[in-house]
Amino acid sequence: MRLPPLVPYAGEGLEPDGDYDGVRFDGVDLADASGRGARFMDCALDGCALDRTELGRARFIDSVLTGVRGVGTDLAEASLRDVEVVDARLGGVQLHGAVLERVVVRGGKIDYLNLRKARLKDVVFEGCVLSEPDFGDAHLVRVEFRDCVLKRADFSAVRMESVDLRTVAELDIARGVDRLAGAVISPAQLMELAPAFAAQIGVRVEA
Template sequence: MVRGTTGGSRVGQGARRPELRLPPLEPWAGDGLEPDGDYDGLEFADADLTGQDAAGARFMDCALRGCAVDGTKLRHARVLDTALTGFRGVGTDLSEATLRDVELTDPRLGGTQLHGAVLERVVVRGGKIDYLNLRMARLRDVVFESCVLVEPDFGGARLERVEFVDCALKGADFTGATLKDVDLRGAAPLEIARGLDRLSGAVIGTGQLLDLAPVLAAALGIRVE
């Protein structure tokens, strides 16, 4: 069941955040990304990666700052121990990718495809992401902090130790999702379009419960007069 709380206590075990300690980085001097490429200890500064194909690539101990990623293909990519700052673009394909020990700061993204992806020890801090597709993804130790998520799709996803901290969650879809130790108390507003019946394993505040009451009543077929 969805548990209400007056604050103070945590839901289960809190999310573990990444602790990035990047080594000295070398500037990336390539002409473009390559499928199955191996990028280690590099800094990508203000790179235009629009439409490039890096499916299956590995980014390890890297920093990507101010990069344009419109339509960039990163399917099956592995992004490890890496800082992503100021990402901007529409239609970036990270489907079935692995993100581990990653900090994503101030993104401006739309229609990002992360369906079937694995996210572990990831922080999304600041920025705005519209229509984030996380269907069938696995999220463990993930924090959404001070960001705006518009119509994110968690359909069929598995969320464990996921926190929303000072985060706007608008029109979220949790259809078929499985939640464990998910803390929604820091989401304001908290707007759930679909999947209210899948919120077992989440914790919300009493004020949020009152805000969701009309939607819950409608989902249960209760008429309020």
């Protein structure tokens, strides 16, 4: 993504319902800041701390988040459109009820990602590690997991349309294996998931 010339952020923290247009947040400590409902357009967040940052219902448009880190970041019901998230190190991120459209998550590691009831459209997870992500009751349309690791993923009540799991490096589904209708998997993944599929429909496999 190409951003226009950006203005360095010179403020402190964030403002609820704030309007940030063409701003670069370079290494800014945003821990415990409250930017609920804020709008970020053509912005770059580089190496920012997002511990417990409140960004519920915030809007990120045409923006890049690189090397952000933090625990307990609140992005519930946020909207991300045309956004890149690169090499993030996050834990316990709340994205339930959020809308992600044309988003790329590349590299990094995100633990306990909460995407319950979220809507994802044209989203790519590439080369990242998602540990215990929760997609419960989410709606995924044209979502690709490319060369990434999914550990203990929860797909309970999820709806999938054109979801590509074929190149997942490690596919570990804790719940919701019965909700993979609409997904594409590889023959090798089919063999790995066969016991879970059999258990789901009540088939006993014995030698």
